[in-house]
Amino acid sequence: xxxxxxxxxxxxxxxxxxxxxxxxxxxxxxxxxxxxxxxxxxxxxxxxxxxxxxxxxxxxxxxxxxxxxxxxxxxxxxxxxxxxxxxxxxxxxxxxxxxxxxxxxxxxxxxxxxxxxxxxxxxxxxxxxxxxxxxx
Numbered sequence: 001x002x003x004x005x006x007x008x009x010x011x012x013x014x015x016x017x018x019x020x021x022x023x024x025x026x027x028x029x030x031x032x033x034x035x036x037x038x039x040x041x042x043x044x045x046x047x048x049x050x051x052x053x054x055x056x057x058x059x060x061x062x063x064x065x066x067x068x069x070x071x072x073x074x075x076x077x078x079x080x081x082x083x084x085x086x087x088x089x090x091x092x093x094x095x096x097x098x099x100x101x102x103x104x105x106x107x108x109x110x111x112x113x114x115x116x117x118x119x120x121x122x123x124x125x126x127x128x129x130x131x132x133x134x135x136x
């Protein structure tokens with residue numbers, strides 16, 4: 001069995017996100033905040049959740065305090081040393097905000113307030129967020 005290293009996974013994810021964005025991601029500038037979030041659809045609710053998240057991501061990218069906001073749907077996950085296809089409906093976001101105030105504004109934005117009640121019954125579990133204020 002492969003030894004699973006969560007820190008390595010996150011680092012690889014960040015590097016992969018940087019590559020997808022067209023180049024190496026620089027270290028966080030003072031005050032910037034990087035966020036990785038996971039949202040998982042309840043069985044049979046994948047399309048409904050996707051249909052809500054795609055326009056939400058576009059609105060989030062337009063926020064003044066948001067430098068990067070990407071939405072991805074997981075297509076495969078390492079299991080027993082292989083990458084079998086993952087079931088649809090598991091989404092991960094990579095977000096970069098100019099500062100904590102930019103993130104706070106995102107979390108209290110009208111489009112998030114509009115989205116939140118629509119998520120009722122669509123999620124397999126509460127969404128998770130990892131916040132990074134320092135990079136090495």
